[in-house]
Amino acid sequence: MxxxxxxxxxxxxxxxxxxxxxxxxxxxxxxxxxxxxxxxxxxxxxxxxxxxxxxLSPKKVFCAFLYLPYFFWQMIKANFDVAYRVLHPKMPISPGIVHVKTKMKTDLGKLVVANSITLTPGTLTLDVIGDDMLIHWIHVKTTDVEKASEEIPGVFEKCLKEFLE
Amino acid sequence: MSWYIAIGIITIGVILTLIRALKGPTPADRMVAVDSMTTITTALLVLLGLYFKRYIYLDIALVYAVLAFVATLAVARYMEGGL
Amino acid sequence: MILNVIGWFLIYFGAVFLFLGALGIVRFPDVYNRLQAGTKCTTLGAFSAIIGVGILHPAWLAKTFIIALFILLTNPISSHALGRASYRSGVKLWEKSVVDKCKEFAECVEERNE
Known part of the structure; x- marks a missing residue:
């Protein structure tokens, strides 16, 4: 540029x-x-x-405005999820570290996806090595790489692909 | 009255994180507790700023947030062995 | 009047979640779970409490917005740095953890072997 x-x-x-x-x-x-x-x-x-x-091209700004409400909704859901797990007397958690692959190519894209993953229900980015992300999941549903990639960053990447790349 | 309840709830939060910071078995536990404590304290500073009607508290909160972020990153790098 | 109600609602919402995040830090069993509770709850809690102050006192809205945005952007980064540092410095997972894929990566393990 x-x-x-x-x-x-x-x-x-x-x-x-x-x-x-x-x-x-x-x-x-x-x-x-x-x-x-x-x-x-x-x-x-x-x-x-x-x-x-x-x-600042109109398309990107428009996509960012579409993304923000979705992101805040996910964040509020994440907080109620944590509140439920904290207040439940038996603490229904089965934590683990899973491995997912991200499709984002640029550094900025990876940063935004990693931050979004951290703030959404039950997941926390521990490390990003190239295309691989290591994610701490508070309630592991699947350990398979493909399925976990569908489950965790999949939804965000669909939104962000347009806006960042 | 509603001021005291809101500030009281947040202060109890600060005390809880302080318990974990004193108890925590590993240094990482203590650092996690201190990191959360700084974020909670930033919110508390902003609330106190409105309670005392002092605009300067907002500047203090902003500088506090920036310094806490840098300090957390520095300690994390140190724990990793890269400093 | 309506601004007053919204502002107080946001402040209380934030205060309750800040408290719950602190409770999670005390209750959860290992570093990584504590990090989850600490990051998510304190980020949204601080964000909504600070924006609530801005709505109660509209002259301060711009500056409170900057503080809240700063917290929203930097808190995940510092938690990510802490999580990575604690894994590499050899903090064990909780004994009831299900899976640990991190062992498969050389970058994670090399510092543990020393």
Whole structure:
């Protein structure tokens, strides 16, 4: 991607962060924020983003908005699941570490899938080695690699495939 | 009244994690407890900020969250043997 | 008025889940299960309590939103780092655990043999 587009994207993200942090629209503050975002972006754009302004294409933004409610719903379900297991007197858990394969190719995709897996019912990402993910499952249903891959990251990958790749 | 109940529930949570941090058989147990304690404390700081009506508490909570994250990563790297 | 009700509901929702997460850390038997309870409950609990404060006092909404977003993004990462570190430093699983696929990977095991 072009350097300019990556630079502009970094500046934009930093500037929005600045606006949220100061939460004011006085012209002096906005100007200072813009200048400093540009200076920081000059040094940091190389490691900050790979895709640049492509990240803001309408399709991706739309998919992100579709993904977020689903993600929050899963998170709330995960919390009630943990609450049930904590409060149950016998603690119905049968934990184990299972191995699944992910289809995501980019680093950002793997990061988002791993974080989503951590926050959803009963699963926690322990390690990511290339395409293999090691997942601690609080109530193991299957130890087979294929079936576990269907069960755990499958649903997320269908949503995220569009949005990140 | 509702302030005291909410802050009380969260404070009991902090005390419970503190019990695990003192008891925990392995260093990893203690670190897990401390990590959760920092997150709970961040929420508690924000609540206290609204209770005392002090905007500065939000800045403290933000800096506390950032430092806790960095500290957890540093301790994790140390336990792994990479530091 | 309605904002007041929503804000208080979110704060109490968050407070109860923060408490349950702490209880899970005390009750669960090994490091990895504790990590599960600790991560999930404290993330959603802190998120909803902080957003609740922002809704009760709308002038603070932007900053509380940043804090909540930061917690939502960084908490899974730190729990992942802790879980990996505790596996590699040789913490055993609970004796009633069903399966341990991690043994099959050289990257996980090499530090245990030392």
């Amino acid at each position: 072009g350097k300019l587009s990556r630079f502009i994207f970094t500046t934009l993200v930093l500037f929005i962060l600045w606006l949220f942090l100061t939460s004011t629209f006085k012209s002096q503050e906005v100007l200072i924020g813009l200048i400093f975002s540009a200076i920081i972006a000059l040094f940091a754009y190389n490691s900050f983003t790979e895709q640049g302004l492509k990240n």
